[in-house]
Amino acid sequence: RAYNRDTAPSGEHRFDADVGVGFRMLSETFSTRIVRDPAHRTVDIGLIRGPFRKLKGHWRFTPDAGGTQIGFDMELDIRNPILNALFKANFNLAVSKLMKCFEDRAAARLKPVRT
Secondary structure (H helix, E strand, O other): OOEEEEOOOOOOEEEEEEEEEEEEEEEEEEEEEEEOOOOOEEEEEEEEEOOOEEEEEEEEEEEEHHHHHEEEEEEEEEOHHHHHHHHHHOHHHHHHHHHHHHHHHHHOOOOOOOO
């Protein structure tokens, strides 16, 4: 769920979002602040509230001859020790699912460039 949409005078687009994550029987909901900066081609994610001690994400979109290079950095520390252990043990799976969601959404919104 996205809410509190706003555009800053600088052109940054900001909104808050509630996100649910889970693994088997454990699930958590958290809230983030998203800041999209079209001029710098970045998206920053910060924690408002939730099961994390820390959550920071940074996306970078860099034009490339073949399309766009995407960089993603994430810092996260989960308060719940069981969920933290599960996440660490399944980190690659979690990142793969996150990237798949991103790719599916991008494909739905963007038309491929044909050369």
